Amino acid sequence: MLDSIAFYFFAGVAVLSAALMVTRRNAVHSAVLLVTTLLATAGIFLQLRAEFIFITQIILYVGGIMVLFIFVIMLVRLDIALHHIRFRLQRWVALFVALALGVEITVVFLFARRLPGQGLLIQEPAPADKLPPNTEELARSLFSSYLLPFEIASVLLLVAMVGAVVMAKKRIDQ
């Protein structure tokens, strides 16, 4: 009961602020609404009993990435972008593409439900009080089965950091 109230609350907040985010003119408003969406998604993660992803989402997304976005919004001049904000024609293209994709996925989903042996999507997950401790389990999996991808991710982050610094720095010699 409490579970479904939490789910519907966070899902409503997430979808509503995401829809507002893509329609607001001001980029700062979009950034703040994206923060709301990410926090609501973090709530969904908590409702799914994924505590480590929940706290990573808040620290990394809301605390790190969004601060980066707001920094860049403050660095570039926005008043030129405020006057003519969207493509006129592409609004209809976008609505068509989104509707087509949504209808397609929904139809496939409803159809797949009726196939034999596809009961997975309607089965209830295991009750929450029997779950192993999430962070321990995650660490065990991350540092045994997924050790190589973990190391590759660290190299990726290093490359991205160096690349971002090189691209964003001023050219002194010119």
Added chain:
Amino acid sequence: MPPAHYLFLSLALFLIGAIGVITRRNVIVVLMSIELILNAVNINLVAFSRIFGDVSGQVFALFIIADAAAEAAVGLGIIIAFFRNRETVLADEMDLLKW
């Protein structure tokens, strides 16, 4: 909660993000919409991880969060470099490679 609810929430966020990528002219907001899409994928991964009782989905969600951070850093670096050269952040004025 049956898994279908999570799938449809993820679908809704994905489609809103896709609409944002197509319609917005401000490249920063386009990058933010891409973050929204990546986040929608994360909901799917964590939901299936819960259904199967296997933690691998959450490990992949962590990798996607790391990728999103790398992508945001590089993308915003490109935007700053471009703004320094051309004084714009509008997608249709970025036509250096357009012939």
